[in-house]
Amino acid sequence: MRQNGVATFTLMGDYLESYSYRKGTRLLISDVEDSSFNGEFYVTGHPSPRSFTVDQPEPDAVSGGGGLRRWPQGEFVMGGMFYGGTRFPASYSGNYLYTDFRGMLHRIRFAADGSVATEDIIINREPGGGFVDVNEGPDGALYILSYYQAILRVTPVPGGQAVIVSSSELVIPEGETKIVMVSLAMPPMVDVWVKVEAQGGGDDLSVVEGGSLRFTRENWSVPQFVTLGAAQDADADVEHAAFTFTPSQDFPVVTVQARTEEDEVPEEPGSDGGVDGGAELDAGTLEDAGTAEDAGTQVDAGTVEDAGTLVDAGTLVDAGTLVDAGTGHDGGSGSEGAEDESGGCGCGATALPGVLGWWLLAGLVWKPRRARR
Structure with a gap:
């Protein structure tokens, strides 16, 4: 039954109960008498132990029959990570990627309330893949470690030319530097220059080295280095800046957000000379010769x-x-x-x-x- 854009399916016969179709599970529904119910969907909820819901922005309807197929879900959850790079599409930002020992790389996207919205398998090398961990490399690619003495490098199929920066957010300790790596997503038709500049942050955050990069058809995939630095200052204020990576050709600008990590400790009111000195250390109170140590009182x-x-x-x-x-x-x-x-x-x-x-x-x-x- 479908009502207000939400379709509810009830499991019949030998199908497992709905907990096997957890929220975010990807399904293929086919052969329903009303074909508008057919298609690929993600489970959104469970009204009862033997039913589940999916989003279907179609007119209200009721039908029967049909078949159900669940995408593989793997068996052995291994190492994982939250993705924060720029090489993959923006929709990957904040996603959780994790490996399955059977040889799968899973991708989980989250709903606004923090629950699982969708779960997909983006790599499947089962059986026998032996995946044990995944992490992001300095070039923005994903590197999968296999138990069977192998490392897989994973990059997205380019949808268009782009500047790839290894980090989207940076924290730079005061008086120190951080290095980011820059490359292109695909070979350029002509040479591409990438200009790196700091926006905001005063003089505390700046480009120390690598402010202008050149990419050709020969070196487009070789990461080049940009050094970003935070100046030493006397205050304890955290400074923020946006570093822009602007290509000379007509494709998107990449922005990296950065802030300083201060090493000064703000003074507390109790250590202020105007308070302590006048109350406990003022010569007129505890150490004043006329009160505690005055010869006319104790030593006189x-x-x-x-x-x-x-x-x-x-x-x-x-x-x-x-x-x-x-x-x-x-x-x-x-x-x-x-x-x-x-x-x-x-x-x-x-x-x-x-x-x-x-x-x-x-x-x-x-x-x-x-x-x-």
């Missing part, structure tokens, strides 16, 4: 080391306070009432002459010190 002789406070004989070392015989070393009171060499008993009655003697001695010693100060 009048506070910590002033003879009149900590070292002054009249306070800490003064015989009348810490060293006074009547307080710290007095035989009558210095050892919790225990007797010392003076024979005192803690009440201080028999030690009075000794105390008076110490006071007199202290007076004799003290006056000269005051006089000297």
